[in-house]
Amino acid sequence: MTITITDFLVAFGVAFCGWALQTSVSGITRKTVARMQKRYGPKWYQNFRDIFKLLNKRAITHGWVYDFGVIMALAGIIGTAMFTPVANIVVFKGYDNFFVFVYLFAVGMLGMAMSASGSGNPLASIGVMRALTQMVGYEVPFMVIVLALIHVRDTSSISALVDIQQASGWNLVVMPIGTIVGFICLMGMLGKKPFDTYIAPAELASGPMVEYGGKQLGMLMIMHEIATFVEISLFVNLFLGGGSNILEFLVKYFIVYTLASYVSNVLGRFKIDQVVTFYYKIPILLALIQAGMLVIFGWGV
Amino acid sequence: MTILTIIIALIVLSFATYYITKINNQVGAYTTVVVTLAALVIFLLEGDKLSGASSIGILRFSVTPLAWFFSIIMLIVYSMVAFFNPYWMKKILHPGAYNMLFLLSLAGTIGVFFAENFIVMFIFWEIVVWASMFIIPFGKSRTASVVYYAMSTFGSFTFLYAIFMLYANYGTFVIKDSLEAAKGDANIAIAAFILMLLAGFIKLGIFPFHIWLPMAHGNAPDTFSPILSGGLVKLGAFLTILITTLLPIHEVTKDQAYIFGVPILIYVLMIFGAISIVVGTLMAIKQDDAKKLLAYSSVANGGYILIGILLYDEMALSGALIHIFGHAIASATAFLTIAAVSYRTGTTKMSELGGMIHKMPITYVVYLMAIISMAGIPPMTGFISKWLLFQALADQGMFFIATTMFFGSIGSFLYVFRPLSVLFLGQLKPEHKTVKEAPIGMLIPMVILSGITLFYGVLPNSLVEYTAKIESALGFDKVIETSALVIQGNNGDLHAPLITGIFAFGFIIALIIFLIAPKSRKVGLMDTYTAGEFLYTPSLYHAGYAYYAPFERLYQKHPNIVALFAALVQKVKDFGKFIRFVFFSRWPGRGVMFIILTMILLMWGEKL
Amino acid sequence: MKEIKLFLGPQHPGMHGNASVHMYVEGDIINKSRLVPGMLHRGFEKSMENRTWMNNIGLIPRVCVVEPDINEMCFAQGAEILNEVLVPEKAHYIRMLILELARISIHLMSLGGIGGPTGLYTAMYWAQADRDLLLDIFEAITGHRVYHMYIVPGGVRKDLPEGIEKLIIKTLDGIESRLPEYEDLIFNNPTMQSRMVGEIMLPAEVVWDLGVTGIGMRSATGEAYDLRKVNPYARYDQVEFDVPVATYSDAYTRMKLKMLEVYQSIRIIRQVLDGMPEGKPNVKISRGSALKWTVKEGQIYSAVESSRGEFGYYMVSDGGTSPYRVAVRGASYPQGLLGIEKYMPGTRIDDAPLWFDTMGICSPEIDR
Amino acid sequence: MMNSTNRPGMNEMVNELKARFNVEEVTFVQDHEAHVDLHRKDLHEALTYMKQNGFRQLSAVTCIDWPNEKIFQLIFNIYDWSKGNRFIFRVKIDREEAMFTTITNIYGGAKYYEREVHEFFGVVFEGNDSALKQLFLEQWDDLPPLRKDFDSRAYSDRKYVKREYKTSFGEKGGEPFERN
């Protein structure tokens, strides 16, 4: 398969629409969560206003790595989003490898971490430290589950996994335990409570974000929205069978994100070592059990 | 040109360097640069034309793609590190000896790679061990050298025992022949395999033999640590690949029970690799000394390499080979950057440093690229090898091993980020206000090494093709496949240039957004959020010490293998004391008495 | 360099109020910490000397922003005892009503405030919303939402409005019915338990060492050390209520006691409303001008039980129209200053903000 | 003001104090509150004695400025939670040479109260070095503010810019206030 510039543009279109989608969805969720808290909440397009306002501000910079890290972060996440298969729009079919997702995503995270540490604020460093520590928690169970999935499905391409699910049933049915683990890990990835330890405003004054303002913060917000889009899409594609058409995909997407937001709103925040111990108690055990069920016994396949 | 010529030339030149250095430090140091570079150029130019034909007596050599691959890695590392030697001549106790041993160890490694029979291999193996053993105490600690030597000697003994065992049974020292012959008798084959593997384990720093590695790497002279980590450790990998594939161990052990598609013995050995990954990762996260941190990361990476080799799968072996290449380069680069920082500031303790990016930006970028590779993030070589290894693991469905590998992989983000954040970023300490960028002679090799890492991360195909060649030479039925720009795995394809292209595309988009938005105002590093309070001491606002404190606390009370070894050492010492008490005391009567008693007992036994 | 210096406040989301904690942190453990007060220092004690007794009524609620009524009570009580004025029975009951409503209000704020450090913002939204209804009651009774200036020497400023009992009962019923929900949200929530149980211990000997009073003392010693019981003021000896106590003072227990005190306060208010006597709500505090009244010469320490412990005014009068000297004993003085210096080291930075919520530290009353 | 009280423990305690120390005067303000004027030399022993007898809490340490008599009156406020009795010890010290010995070795909680008294009145507590530093104020450049001879209004007028109004509210004869 040859790759043309059109493919790049279409893929960028996916990333851009993903951003717009997630920004709107999170606006809607802010409104619904506000109802849980007995209030009206902001307009659904408030996040757009926030982002554009930030891009308009006259920001400060702490040196070149502070700026470069932000650009790298956004670049990594845009790149990851360009690989994301959305329903039947699959641009780089076959190359949307799961491990590419995991590690290309890490480029963005590394960029942000670097930029945050480059700001020279210890609170940012501590925040980054917590974010990385948390990563050790949630990535491992998630990757074990997906590894077992790849083993039984014989492909690590996300779009191929979606196709298999469209044909033979969702992985939610095939591996219910794995889906639960995946959801718990998704909460960690999204940084939803109780796993928002690295932001923890009361302790770290918003952690890695502590020095950001203006366009850098705006770009990180864009990055955050796209990252959320990638993560939720990954979950939908891996466990909920993606979507045969856009609408189905969007419905699943909306449900997953809203569910994660709702759950997070009635939970407190863990401390960082509690996060790691939590993931290394139940989710990893469940993940191993699920992997054993799939790989050794072949149940559900 | 033959291998023998090159090796002899290296040995001769190494002694010559000693005297040159005696006359003039700098000239001696530059000689090492010229010699290593010349060797690299010869190897690259001659390529496959190198021959092992000429020989002196038992000194016979054979040229294989595997040996060529390893020696190229070794020569790249050696020649690049050699650039640093001139700057260290003043700091090292015996510059002449250092330069000599430097070249001698290179000769030794090349000898090991191309040796045709086990005896030659063993001789050169010992040359490497001795040469490096003498170099290590030029740094900070003598104990490190002792531990290294004790460990290596143990490995050498088992290696030698295996060689003689094979010789006793099959009457040949030639590697290929003796291993071929051993195939017939599973017990001997397995015994020889394990005995030789022990030597490999020790060199590679696999648990439980990993303790020498951080001690030696951490305490060796700053210029020699990259050689140890990037070069000499890989000797173990070479030996492991050699015996695993030439035997091949999977065929020998095919009668055993299988777990996850591999024989139980292999699985157990892989567990050692897995433990190394976990131990290396956890210990690396704890370290405050940047060199020790990188040394423990070598332990963890040794685990990956071992698992990749033992999987005995064309993707896994290719992954392991690329990992050896990638890690050798990246680890050497990282060690070199630390050496550069140490050259300018005189310390490698991260908590004593900070904000070096403002003084050493190029060094920072080089380090950044090295750690991206070490963490396995695209677009660097490390990603290619990790991708291949994960594919192979998924293929086998080994999820327990995979768990540790994922843990090590994510854990590597933690430990590689620590020097980045603590040493290079953050607040600049006042005492380092006058520090300058590393001298140009240091920057050149670092930039070249980074270039190599990046190049093979973006266009890995030539590398993968060469691993395919190695695999076919080692007798694999199926070799890793590549087409145009795509690496084809069993479970999916990897298009490395596409990933880079997309990243570059994203970068352009992000850059456009950044440039459109209003320009930002530059502020000082101490003009930062302090909750409104006032602070003027940069070192008080730099999170460096106990960086991962909450995470470290989780495994604070871990069982410590060092304690076990310490207990062993204590036992040996006690035994030595007893011996001394009996034989070397002021009253020889005690010794005489003991001997008489023993003799009586022996004779008694004979009579009975 | 092993230590870094972190600041909790003055401009920090974890800090309620305007004060700063300077922490020397190693890893994530606090090695050394100091409260830096004085950001809210207004020279209260000096200003009170410069104003007449009458003028001071407007000034004193501002000593503690979150719980102003105790100031009025202290001030009024002190002036009355010095002047040997007997306050009408009705005034006592209304005072109890106001004080208990204020107690509920600050405990609700505190229950919501725990959402800040632990990230449970829903609790914050709920509690603030419920608290706002109490502020409505205050507005109906006194005309003000926060600073009421209602309890004045000689009684209360004016009588209760018609029909207020209905509103109070309705609101309290509502709040009481919502308390189990708070219990589910905060106390039965596993994530919250993991954050609060066993954290920020306050052993009994520490209590005596510091001089902590109020919930901190009661949760550690297990004794009903409550001024309302020990030295009853107003008519607290005529209403039935229990003082919740505990012997294991961690963050969780202290929050739980606050919650239980809300139940008790509601119980007191019910009794107060039932037994509300008839009559005038106030008497004249002294002879002479209505605005420039005087207080007899003398010194007195007038203390009441605030939500954070013993809150007192040491009042000195020289018989003039202004107080000669008023010294305020802020209830959170011991845990705020000495507690942070001596007992905060060893805590993790994650738990540092919890200190302020569960120990009950009110920075304006420390600074004055 | 009462001269005796019926509350259990109070009278006995007062009698004990009178027997042991140089008590100048005892006043009962409320039935649970006794004000005891002590000679400054006896204060530490008296406090030690009281602490041993149940008065485990130091409620406050404060100070009153009597410029006409040229004295500072130091107030030590202690409380017995189990009985509900409160004793307030008052000692007089010289205003010009305001020195006193710290009580932090008896009541550790006095540390910051003493610091506050030093900051606001200028009383030096020997043995409590930390009390010499500023606590609430920052870069204070005048008399200790709670002394009677410090005029806070004059200080404020001198130091801070005041908003100018067209009318003076305090005195008669100003122009009528106009909203702009």
Next chain:
Amino acid sequence: MAKKANIKKDKVKKIVIDKSKSIIDAPSGMFSDKINEPFAHEMIVSKDRSENLTPKQRKRKWKSMANYFSANSLWMLMYCTGCCAIELPQAMTSRYDMERLGMGPMATPRQADILLITGYLSLKTLRRLIYTYEQMSEPKYVVGFGPCTLNGGIYHDSHAVINQLDQYVPIDLYIAGCMPKPEAVMNGFQDLIDLIEVGEATGWKDYHARYEWYKQNQKEALGEVMIHDEFHE
């Protein structure tokens, strides 16, 4: 320049809080069984706000998209300098729900757009406030709460509290009341939004223009703004 929003004649009240019902009745929906039923007051915003603007202002309004975004996404700094802050949680949370205006609390000055000076300022706070204000990224707005920021209020004769805040930092808007009720706070914020939309909240520009003057005043009152003392080193 300082502006008194509540005196501006050409403005209509933007938020009408429904208080027509007797205060003795609890708000409806408060204790209903439905947990997610909001009990925030309805906010009635007049539809066409631009009808009160002069032609010049209207022109400027359409000119600048940036102002629109700045106005409708005001992030405030979580900094309570004095007692007026006690009503902010009420304004923020369910009853008055400030988030409807796109406002929200932010942790650090870098992120924030508006600085709320909630009441009196002691010298100690003023130092930190100026430092914080200078750390904020532009455009930034300052709102003064209560009389204490205007003329010292009840603490006009205190030795520790400054009297006139606009001498030290530029104020864009004052909100009256001691302390301002949440309704007043919300109303004030709505006024601020209007001011920003027409581009008249220019305090931060004034701070640039008269930087020397502000610095001079700060120096007179504070001595040095960034202090070195026992706690800091």
